[in-house]
Amino acid sequence: MDKFRILDLLQLDLKENDALDLSCIGGRPGLIREITVPAINRPGLALSGFYDNFAHQRIQILGRGENAYLKKLADEGKTDTLEKFFSYEMPCCVFTNKYQPTDDFLKLSEKAECPILQTGLSSSDFAMRIMRVLGNIFAPKKVEHGVLVEVFGIGILIIGKSGVGKSETALALIERGHRLVADDVVEIRRVSGNILIGSGAKIVSHHMEIRGLGIINITHLFGVGAIRDRKQVQLIVKLEEWDSSKTYDRIGATEKTMDILGVKTPYLLIPVRPGRNIPVIIETAAMNERLKKMGYYSAKEFNKNVMKWLESESARAAFLNEQ
Amino acid sequence: MTEKEIVIKNRAGIHARPAALLVKTANEFSSELFIEKDGEKINAKSIMGILTLGATYNSVLKISAEGSDEKKAVEAIAALFENKFEEE
Numbered sequence: 001m002d003k004f005r006i007l008d009l010l011q012l013d014l015k016e017n018d019a020l021d022l023s024c025i026g027g028r029p030g031l032i033r034e035i036t037v038p039a040i041n042r043p044g045l046a047l048s049g050f051y052d053n054f055a056h057q058r059i060q061i062l063g064r065g066e067n068a069y070l071k072k073l074a075d076e077g078k079t080d081t082l083e084k085f086f087s088y089e090m091p092c093c094v095f096t097n098k099y100q101p102t103d104d105f106l107k108l109s110e111k112a113e114c115p116i117l118q119t120g121l122s123s124s125d126f127a128m129r130i131m132r133v134l135g136n137i138f139a140p141k142k143v144e145h146g147v148l149v150e151v152f153g154i155g156i157l158i159i160g161k162s163g164v165g166k167s168e169t170a171l172a173l174i175e176r177g178h179r180l181v182a183d184d185v186v187e188i189r190r191v192s193g194n195i196l197i198g199s200g201a202k203i204v205s206h207h208m209e210i211r212g213l214g215i216i217n218i219t220h221l222f223g224v225g226a227i228r229d230r231k232q233v234q235l236i237v238k239l240e241e242w243d244s245s246k247t248y249d250r251i252g253a254t255e256k257t258m259d260i261l262g263v264k265t266p267y268l269l270i271p272v273r274p275g276r277n278i279p280v281i282i283e284t285a286a287m288n289e290r291l292k293k294m295g296y297y298s299a300k301e302f303n304k305n306v307m308k309w310l311e312s313e314s315a316r317a318a319f320l321n322e323q
Numbered sequence: 324m325t326e327k328e329i330v331i332k333n334r335a336g337i338h339a340r341p342a343a344l345l346v347k348t349a350n351e352f353s354s355e356l357f358i359e360k361d362g363e364k365i366n367a368k369s370i371m372g373i374l375t376l377g378a379t380y381n382s383v384l385k386i387s388a389e390g391s392d393e394k395k396a397v398e399a400i401a402a403l404f405e406n407k408f409e410e411e
Binding site for chain 2 (some may be wrong): 001162215
């Protein structure tokens with residue numbers, strides 16, 4: 001990952017529940033400072049003079065308590081503790097609830113070139129949101145060559161060799177009312193331990209390349225209902241040209257998985273051949289996946305019934321033999 | 324595996340036309356071809372992939388290939404960059 005700077009944090013396009021509502025009110029030259037750890041710190045102890053184990057490399061959040069203490073310091077005309085505070089290299093200080101830092105604080109931050117940010121959110125709200133944002137940014141990331149679509153609420157990553165028909169399959173799915181998340185370049189992040197979230201690159205988002213047509217804009221052609229910005233990857237479908245020497249799964253009672261960033265994700269290998277309607281097969285796979293999530297495993301249930309029947313048949317045969 | 328580092332010499336960078344030319348050339352080979360910029364590696368046979376790289380004038384890219392015709396493939400792709408995609 002490239003360095004993630006305070007400037008990048010301010011430029012993030014976050015909406016609704018993710019919005020951080022940040023603005024820079026001082027120490028602008030420091031906006032090039034880098035955030036190195038996805039963590040926050042309340043610098044109350046440090047401000048009061050206790051600097052042992054001061055986590056200065058974290059984002060410093062100053063809320064009501066810190067703000068009141070700074071006011072008290074200003075009233076008493078003390079600046080030595082603030083000078084010490086700014087002698088540490090911090091990524092930035094954030095004032096919550098739109099609290100205004102004292103003049104001394106601002107002056108010293110300018111001198112130290114430490115960016116001072118302000119947000120209208122409460123401290124707890126801001127802490128929660130920034131942790132989520134940083135969690136996503138610092139999450140392990142991987143780019144997969146494929147198409148990510150949402151089919152009946154299941155996020156399906158379609159992969160396969162160039163030219164096998166991934167985009168065409170996705171287009172057929174969109175046409176049937178499903179949604180496109182990303183075509184060709186799917187950025188996958190692992191968040192909260194074992195959840196894979198896929199999204200597209202901003203510049204080409206919701207555009208597709210269809211051989212013979214060129215680049216098309218899905219949002220304009222099919223409407224906003226046909227797209228989504230990100231989606232969890234819940235199933236991987238690999239399309240492959242039918243290889244007659246290979247045996248494909250005929251029962252599906254064993255669940256195959258594929259490893260992405262250490263997360264085992266259900267995986268299906270689907271052979272492509274003229275006459276096989278891949279979009280319908282993928283729709284069915286999505287519904288089957290939903291059934292499995294609800295606790296019903298078609299192939300296993302079927303086999304259970306077959307076994308039960310065989311048992312009763314053999315019992316019947318044994319009984320008839322005895323007679 | 325064959326690798327080669329190149330620098331983009333056409334002023335406009337890699338926009339749609341050069342990307343299309345790149346993909347066309349890449350598809351003439353059976354090898355797996357990749358282009359890497361700032362640690363981001365994409366499939367050279369995908370137009371969208373190449374466009375997302377945001378490869379501007381003077382950026383450094385690494386071409387890599389794996390397969391039976393990897394040497395030829397890397398040479399052909401590098402030649403495109405050398406010739407500034409027949410632009411300018």
